[in-house]
Amino acid sequence: VTTSELPGGIYPYLVSPIGPDGAVDRGGLHAIVDHLIASGVHGLSPLGSTGEVMYLTAPQRAAIVEATITAAARRVPVVPGVSAFATHDAVEQARRYEALGASGIVLMRQHAFEIGAAGIVSYFADVAAAVSLPIVLYTNPSVLGGELPVRAIAELAEVPNIRYVKDASGNTGRILSILEHTGGRIGVYSASAHIPLVVFELGGIGWMAGPACVVPDAAVEMHRRFLAGDRAAAAELQRAMWPLNEVFTSTPLGACIKAALTLRGFPVGDPIPPQGPLAGTDVARLRAVLDRVDAALTSVRARVGSSAT
Amino acid sequence: VTTSELPGGIYPYLVSPIGPDGAVDRGGLHAIVDHLIASGVHGLSPLGSTGEVMYLTAPQRAAIVEATITAAARRVPVVPGVSAFATHDAVEQARRYEALGASGIVLMRQHAFEIGAAGIVSYFADVAAAVSLPIVLYTNPSVLGGELPVRAIAELAEVPNIRYVKDASGNTGRILSILEHTGGRIGVYSASAHIPLVVFELGGIGWMAGPACVVPDAAVEMHRRFLAGDRAAAAELQRAMWPLNEVFTSTPLGACIKAALTLRGFPVGDPIPPQGPLAGTDVARLRAVLDRVDAALTSVRARVGSSAT
Amino acid sequence: VTTSELPGGIYPYLVSPIGPDGAVDRGGLHAIVDHLIASGVHGLSPLGSTGEVMYLTAPQRAAIVEATITAAARRVPVVPGVSAFATHDAVEQARRYEALGASGIVLMRQHAFEIGAAGIVSYFADVAAAVSLPIVLYTNPSVLGGELPVRAIAELAEVPNIRYVKDASGNTGRILSILEHTGGRIGVYSASAHIPLVVFELGGIGWMAGPACVVPDAAVEMHRRFLAGDRAAAAELQRAMWPLNEVFTSTPLGACIKAALTLRGFPVGDPIPPQGPLAGTDVARLRAVLDRVDAALTSVRARVGSSAT
Amino acid sequence: VTTSELPGGIYPYLVSPIGPDGAVDRGGLHAIVDHLIASGVHGLSPLGSTGEVMYLTAPQRAAIVEATITAAARRVPVVPGVSAFATHDAVEQARRYEALGASGIVLMRQHAFEIGAAGIVSYFADVAAAVSLPIVLYTNPSVLGGELPVRAIAELAEVPNIRYVKDASGNTGRILSILEHTGGRIGVYSASAHIPLVVFELGGIGWMAGPACVVPDAAVEMHRRFLAGDRAAAAELQRAMWPLNEVFTSTPLGACIKAALTLRGFPVGDPIPPQGPLAGTDVARLRAVLDRVDAALTSVRARVGSSAT
Secondary structure, three states: OOOOOOOOEEEEEOOOOEOOOOOEOHHHHHHHHHHHHHOOOOOEEOOOOOOOHHHOOHHHHHHHHHHHHHHHOOOOOEOOEEEEOOHHHHHHHHHHHHHHOOOOEEEEEOOOOOOHHHHHHHHHHHHHHOOOOOEEEEEOHHHHOOOOOHHHHHHHOOOOOEEEEEEOOOEHHHHHHHHHHOOOOOEEEEOOOOOHHHHHHOOOOEEEEOHHHHOHHHHHHHHHHHHOOOHHHHHHHHHHHHHHHHHHHHOOHHHHHHHHHHHOOOOOOOOOOOOOOOOHHHHHHHHHHHHHHHHHHHHHHHHHOOOOO | OOOOOOOOEEEEEOOOOEOOOOOEOHHHHHHHHHHHHHOOOOOEEOOOOOOOHHHOOHHHHHHHHHHHHHHHOOOOOEOOEEEEOOHHHHHHHHHHHHHOOOOOEEEEEOOOOOOHHHHHHHHHHHHHHOOOOOEEEEEOHHHHOOOOOHHHHHHHOOOOOEEEEEEOOOEHHHHHHHHHHOOOOOEEEEOOOOOHHHHHHOOOOEEEEOHHHHOHHHHHHHHHHHHOOOHHHHHHHHHHHHHHHHHHHHOOHHHHHHHHHHHOOOOOOOOOOOOOOOOHHHHHHHHHHHHHHHHHHHHHHHHHOOOOO | OOOOOOOOEEEEEOOOOEOOOOOEOHHHHHHHHHHHHHOOOOOEEOOOOOOOHHHOOHHHHHHHHHHHHHHHOOOOOEOOEEEEOOHHHHHHHHHHHHHHOOOOEEEEEOOOOOOHHHHHHHHHHHHHHOOOOOEEEEEOHHHHOOOOOHHHHHHHOOOOOEEEEEEOOOEHHHHHHHHHHOOOOOEEEEOOOOOHHHHHHOOOOEEEEOHHHHOHHHHHHHHHHHHOOOHHHHHHHHHHHHHHHHHHHHOOHHHHHHHHHHHOOOOOOOOOOOOOOOOHHHHHHHHHHHHHHHHHHHHHHHHHOOOOO | OOOOOOOOEEEEEOOOOEOOOOOEOHHHHHHHHHHHHHOOOOOEEOOOOOOOHHHOOHHHHHHHHHHHHHHHOOOOOEOOEEEEOOHHHHHHHHHHHHHHOOOOEEEEEOOOOOOHHHHHHHHHHHHHHOOOOOEEEEEOHHHHOOOOOHHHHHHHOOOOOEEEEEEOOOEHHHHHHHHHHOOOOOEEEEOOOOOHHHHHHOOOOEEEEOHHHHOHHHHHHHHHHHHOOOHHHHHHHHHHHHHHHHHHHHOOHHHHHHHHHHHOOOOOOOOOOOOOOOOHHHHHHHHHHHHHHHHHHHHHHHHHOOOOO
16 A cells, blocks of 8 residues: 555535535535635645534545535645544445545544444554545544543554544643654644644644634734744744634634635535534634734745745 | 323333444344343333443434334334434434334433533424423433533423433432422333332333343343332342343443343344443453342342242 | 441431631521421431532531530431542541541542542551441542542441442432442432432431431421322422422522522521522522422321321 | 732742651652752742642641741742631741741632532632732642632632632643733733643743642743743753653652652652552652653753753
8 A cells, every 4th residue: 555645734624504404505516615725834734523423424525525626726725524433334435535635534433332442543544445536534533532542642643544633632741642653654734723823843744624714814924934944923824813713613613614614705604403603702813813814924924925935 | 292101110221233234133132122022121222321322323223213113013112212413314314213112212312512402402392392202301421521400300290291311310309309399290210220129109191221131031020020119129139130220320330231231131233333341350240249139139029939929 | 337227218417607716606506407307307417518618627527526416415317418529637537526426427538639449448447447436438520539439339338337328320220229338238228319219119227418408307207108108198208308408409408508598597698708699580489499398298298197106 | 018029931830748656757858848949940839739738637737838938038939828628727827837937828728518609609719818928829720629710710800919820630621711801910820731831821820730840940940031032942851841741640640759859869759648659660760751851851951052041
């Protein structure tokens, strides 16, 4: 198995725009994809928790992946999420997305019964073995249930195409532990529960999260400023964006991302029932936070002379 | 909507026998169904957590329901579980099982993002409105996530075809609270985390749980003794069966039920990966517990002269 | 060590009336003790969680025990709570209360760091060994933290003066498990999270809880009706009292008991800061619930002709 | 109230050496204090969770504070922990330590019953009002129970002598949120669940934690390298020390700190029962980790020419 690399950088987690009839709004999704790529993002991840993956049937999931890959048209890699309780279900999803042209897989495990350390490792290893795509391990116990201990990540890092991890614990020390215990064999992406700039500074390679779908230009600029060694500008953007992470981690995610994209001019509708729309007070928080991000971006761009460093 | 009643009594939760190729073992399932009906059970519930419902794809679930209904051949009602995160997904499942001839639905909600009290009520009410079958609300936060507060149950009791609740909290006071706050409009079934005889004594109408699939004759006899007012015999059977509930609630459920049925002469294989088989020490516990149940049943039957009161 | 028995029956958990200056209101406590004994209770337990034991300093605790024993004047046994993180702290408390004339100890463990099964057993066994009083093991993980597994209870049942357990899990099956695994060597008292009548029916010997301090006459009558084999009357009282248990387990306990006693004519003030008084809506719930208990008691007494069976 | 400042930097959390008779080992404590001050630490904190504060009686706590202040002899500030459920209990402790000569208080709240946001704020504000020392808010829900929301910290930041916070959540984003929402009025110290270098880089002012008691020289050197702008050396020391934080947060804290100090040549005995000594495998992990820290310190010192920058 030869596995191509995924680039580091900004991977917005995509929303899943679904109409009341259950059909994917391909036009709406295409417009978002074009906007994100124009903003300079490095890849796209449909079907994360941001994409309400648990609320979608298997055909809906495949339709989202197909529409995203078509819209991206090979301009950036598309790395969809695979999420299941059963190994065979995850294998089916992963193979289907590989056949559709995905560049990698973000692999999640949903938890019901205790399966022990060996069961956890077998799930991820067996799904990885079923495809030749690079695999991003994803762990978010608060939404999916179930732990992915650092020891299991270290063991899984021996599997050739398991190359990355996206951690949503919010515990930055865990990221340092992953880097230590995998000896550099695993690239770490930040999730929205982390401060991405801190993850970059610790050696992380990118940010995969819903907020990057809402402020892709500021996220890309922060990443550029970091790479350019301009810590002051990167920190200014990070401070301005952190309140957006706070909103994402303190509200229901599906409702939050859809309200945020609607505010940004992409009317993606309400989250999938029984989820309801974001509360009005949280929409107001979002609006204020987005204004602050925009102001910080204007200020940083003015200072660095151009956004195209 | 006119909704027929579900009878009270013993409803074994069925195992889901699935081969390594993902196909349902229809012959194995038929044999179990025949055995359970011969033991005198009052209904059958496929696709509960005992049936590893979360680990099955939509086509596998439908195949299990179809095979169970065919095997039961209208001798007893079949009440399959519907389990989903999204309302539309649950509606599709419920309608499909109604079309296949189900007599009722055990309705579960899987939890990801916070949806508030109104969201919880809307999920159950919207699925109930989509079918004309009687609905059993099922709540098991430790496996499915998400609460179903007594207040929500009281509100849902106003929906005409929401008629029953199966509670898996283990907290007996919650059952008394449900009975109090629904004013007799809701029938309560015990799950394996409860002492079913106590639930009967408080006014509950039956026992829906995995252990009843393993010791159907003892479960049916306990229920008969209770109805006959023979508390001593019912309590003797209950004391003998309680250790079986203990095993079910302290081991991984899918592994436990499959090991137990294999011990009882129904080789249903291992649980669906990434679940592994039950640990050997737990199999030994199961064997000892089953022996004790059999001995108690023999003793009670000898005393009451006949099992057919 | 010869340990006298504690009688079964109704043990109200006592409130701790403390003035703003931190001094015990001995007169107020005496009035409550007299009232409870006149109502027919079988024992008194100061310094439970109902008594806000964690909020009291060592001298305050000793003053409460001394005042209660003085007020009880050997009419009923006084069984104070001992609560500590450290073994030596619990030993000091237990010896002090033994010297003050206590008839037994309700022994609680507060939890900070993991101590494993051996640590748990050593705590309870070492404190028991330091006194010759009968010990009631008390386990309430939701307030005190830390588990007391059934296996540990079974091991502790071998210690001569560990004779009883009070369980606050609300999980009735756990009580049946305790009875099974201790082979009758341990007497079980119900806490307010349980339905006491169900615990009696399973073989429990009494009810130790805050609600019994508020409705001692109804609690005593329910116990008498149970002992007399009059299940209908006992159940009627239980159904009327259960909403009181619901209030106790769904509100902050210190605030709830003090509001309830004030409603009953014993002005015991507010809970110890930083606790605040019970919310007004909960006080209204309490009042309605107490009225219902009183009505049920009147009805049952009228039917049985006399309360003195 | 005029409150002097606490300096930033390294504050080792002190162990509590207690003999089997319950008496403080003043000589042992003095030796540790001398060693820490010689290593260049900026302050000393007795009676944290590292100091097993919950396991100590009020007289033992006062003896520890008195002995530490005597040993420190004004060379560095002594900032003891105050920990209680009740406001009055915390006030008594704080006043006593102020009278003994403490330079500040680390104020913890132990949690039993729900007290709401207003109750939480009142506890910390009322204790702060009772002394004129600077207050460090300390929040560690996993050991003490109870939350201290960022919103409450922001409100408490208005109290004149509430000047600092020590956060043990491990969630670095929470530290950024605290800094944002208190507008610079609150200084933040890292606990052992955080990566202290990251906290410094985000604007934190120091590290208050048990590991600093075990490797004070490396901790002081990391802080110096950070202040000197030598990020490479600081990061090298941080990477070497992080495994020590991992051991501290994955083992029982009281057992861990006492084993670590014993390895460092300070025989402080076992943790207070019912805690037991650290498992042998964890002692071996500790030893390996300490060797790595020592090697990194030697390497960094060799490179920077001298440790006395």
